[in-house]
Amino acid sequence: MKTRNTEILVGTFVLLGFVALFFLALKAANLGNFSTEPTYAISARFDNIGGLKARAPVRSAGVTVGRVTAITLDPKTYQGVVSMDIRNGFQFPKDSSAKILTAGLLGDQYVGLEPGAAEANLAAGATITQTQSALVLENLIGQMLFNMAADAGSTGGAKP
């Protein structure tokens, strides 16, 4: 009967929709990467987080080991507090340092972890104290101008 054919065709249509959905979600988005890995949370304090955003990757030696979950301001120390989830398979020593780096020249910023030399590892909830803030363009330019002025002053005779 006509309704049976119709139902088969509609079922195929819906199936195609699901296939498209799965393709887009798994092959073309980040669902396939970080689905159900167990993670532990740590945090780091920065003077300036620059352009870092939530869900930015956390990398060590270039390999993605975790994600930034939240960024807040500590009201007492006025430092930026970055919370991260690191995959359980990667443990870092307690004196590891965190830097905010830029991927490529115009890319997004991410957190780079450099392992330290301590025996004990970072536990869940621990805070990384050795941090290097993001490079801020205005500070760089200001520093460069200051350096140029200092060079000119030292070679061209003292200026009052």
Next chain:
Amino acid sequence: MRESAPFLLRRVAPSTLHSDSLIEIDRVSFGYDASRTILNDVSLRFERGKVTAILGGSGCGKTTLLRLIAGVHPATSGRVVFDGEAVNAQDKAQLYRLRRRLGMLFQFGALFTDLTVFENVAFPLREHTDLPESMVRDIVLMKLNAVGLRGAAALRISEVSGGMARRIALARAIALDPELIMYDEPFAGLDPISMGVAANLIRKLNDATGATSLMVSHDVLECFSICDYAYLLSSQGQVVAHGSPDELKASPHPEVRQFIRGEPDGPVRFHYPAPPLAQDLGVSA
């Protein structure tokens, strides 16, 4: 002439029913908007088990009367009584009950063009009853047989002719064996053979099922050949005359005579109101 009616769902004894009125139109006035009243204080009675015709020129409110009976619009004044119950167009539950007891044949059939002939006739059965498909099939085939189209059950609506469409719509209208069947211009646009078939069907169905039939038409000849009683409406929305076909044929009333004989000029004027011809042509009188 009474044949067995195998296509019926329930048996009804025709002529022994009390011949009081199934429908009463009691001093009803109605207009679609306030400026133009279509029906003016009309009173009609439709007797049970009889075929009654409503005749009149175009636009005199015949179809509007059918709509008032079915509760599509509320009457501006007066009341419409169906089997002793006043029809209230705002009461959805009552309308639902009422409409299950009537079947309406629209002028051009109003068949569902996306369904086949069979599915069209099966539609009211499938929507309103829980009958199993095998029973629905039997009933549909019997109804189609009653109108002579059982062989056309598998056709699509686009493949049937106008006369056939009318008959299929009739089969659909009687699918639930209604007590009241209303026909809106059943003879309009049909060839003589189809007209004869339609008239024959209307009369036979009415007699076999004991239903009450209401025909709205302006085909005097065919109507008179099958109806028991007739009403003539004027273009002012009033009842001009009523009676049996013989009474109306013998009536001396000028409007009745003009309508029945089809005379071009009489109480209903030939010319649309206009200034004198000489004035329009600019010729001094």
Next chain:
Amino acid sequence: MTAAIAHLGRFTLQVLRSLGHAAFFFIDLLRFSPAALRRFGLVVAQVHAIGNRSLIIIAASGLAVGFVLALQMYYALVTYGAAESLGLIVNLALVRELGPVVTALLFAGRAGTSLTAEIGLMKAGEQLAAMELMAIDPRARVLAPRFLAGIVSMPILALIFSAVGILGAYVVAVLLIGVDAGNFWSIMQDRVDVWRDLGNGIVKSAVFGLICTFVALYQGYETQATPEGVAHATTRTVVIASLGVLGMDFILTALMFSTP
């Protein structure tokens, strides 16, 4: 002068009145949707008429848009040495915007006009009146199933559009131009977020489906029962639905994708 003001006043009242009428119609559609869900076969039949029949044009358009996007974006990106990001750009453009919006515009043209014409002609042929006189509410039997089918079909069509578009972009970028296949997919996978980009895109297309189907059904139901009436109604469907989609797109994009 006063005549002009009176005319303007009447026009405003008329617009308000038709807005109110449309709102009541929308509420009716919602009211009869549960009943339509119980008659699931009707909804399935309508998904076939609305969704399946749109599949070819949506897929073909998706492919074409994917091809063209890849080509155009390549010429722009290669000057910055960022050709590897081609997959990412195409994906974001399709999944966030072009998928839902272009599918909705095509949907309004293809399915919207056919719905309007169908309902309009059913009304003209007195089919809806006949149904009412058979004590069957045409809104529950005819309108609500089509409404639900439209809301269901649109996201599916938009997803297929985006998926086919990305595949088309892959063909152009990797097979024709020579962008690295690995980078094409991995940069995309790294930066496209399932919930933020894909999820919001799906929500958008569901909203657009609702708009297009509602406008189409309303125009069909209110049309004059004449050829000119049906022609005007189908035109209005496309115009109003398209404007509604574009306007809603702006609002939704601002809500969903504005940077925190």
